[in-house]
Amino acid sequence: MNKDWKLIWDIFITFLKIGPVTFGGGYAMIPLIEREVVVRREWLKVHEVTDIFAVAESVPGAIAINSATFIGYRIAGLRGAIAAMAGIMLPTFLIVIALGVSFLYFKDNPKMKAAFEGIRPAIVALIAYAGYKLGKIAVIDKTTFVLTGITVLVLLSIHFHPVLIIVSGAVIGIGLVKLKDKLGYATPIEAEEQNDGIPSDYFLGAGI
Numbered sequence: 001m002n003k004d005w006k007l008i009w010d011i012f013i014t015f016l017k018i019g020p021v022t023f024g025g026g027y028a029m030i031p032l033i034e035r036e037v038v039v040r041r042e043w044l045k046v047h048e049v050t051d052i053f054a055v056a057e058s059v060p061g062a063i064a065i066n067s068a069t070f071i072g073y074r075i076a077g078l079r080g081a082i083a084a085m086a087g088i089m090l091p092t093f094l095i096v097i098a099l100g101v102s103f104l105y106f107k108d109n110p111k112m113k114a115a116f117e118g119i120r121p122a123i124v125a126l127i128a129y130a131g132y133k134l135g136k137i138a139v140i141d142k143t144t145f146v147l148t149g150i151t152v153l154v155l156l157s158i159h160f161h162p163v164l165i166i167v168s169g170a171v172i173g174i175g176l177v178k179l180k181d182k183l184g185y186a187t188p189i190e191a192e193e194q195n196d197g198i199p200s201d202y203f204l205g206a207g208i
Contacts, residue, residue: 007076008083014041015068015087020095029064030130033071043075050137057162064088143176 018032030053037043044052052074056066065088072084106112139145151169154160 004076004079008079010041011072011075011080012083012087015072015084016091018068019088019091029067030133031126033067034133037071037075044071046133047137048074050134053134054166057166147172 014036018029018036030049034046034049038046038049049071052070053063053067056063056070059066065085068084068088069081073081076083135148139148147169151165155165
């Protein structure tokens with residue numbers, strides 16, 4: 001097996017392992033993807049995965065499948081996208097089929113109910129952890145901190161569509177960068193570059 005096909009196989013296996021434990025939707029994938037793709041395999045940087053999730057959420061379709069496809073494409077082009085998509089979908093497809101067949105037999109099983117009582121809060125914890133990890137990259141100064149707080153308040157009080165939130169964030173970010181440039185304010189990115197090795201152009205595009 002040559003190096004290219006070995007990479008494709010590794011992408012498939014990686015997402016095949018992630019797929020069965022993606023309870024709670026794509027957001028629960030973030031810590032798992034970071035561990036496998038960023039830490040273990042070192043295929044992508046943290047900020048690249050963050051950008052991919054932002055794009056995946058803003059287009060139609062399941063965020064888990066979108067994210068896996070984008071990540072696979074970023075790593076190995078079209079073949080990587082197909083491998084990642086197949087890997088993330090196959091276990092879920094088989095599990096759903098199995099659950100659909102067996103649901104009528106086990107839906108009232110006390111052990112099954114007890115299992116989901118534990119799964120649900122664990123999913124909340126995974127999503128909260130993912131938000132914390134993303135927040136360390138996205139919230140880097142007072143401006144981004146205030147924008148984060150305002151966005152949370154808007155989401156809690158007004159049921160805006162996520163796409164509108166993302167588009168609004170992009171527009172506001174561009175406007176704030178231009179305003180800061182005109183006022184002569186420097187964007188505090190040097191410390192982030194030294195500590196995390198994240199390129200400055202990422203922060204300039206992230207809505208500082």
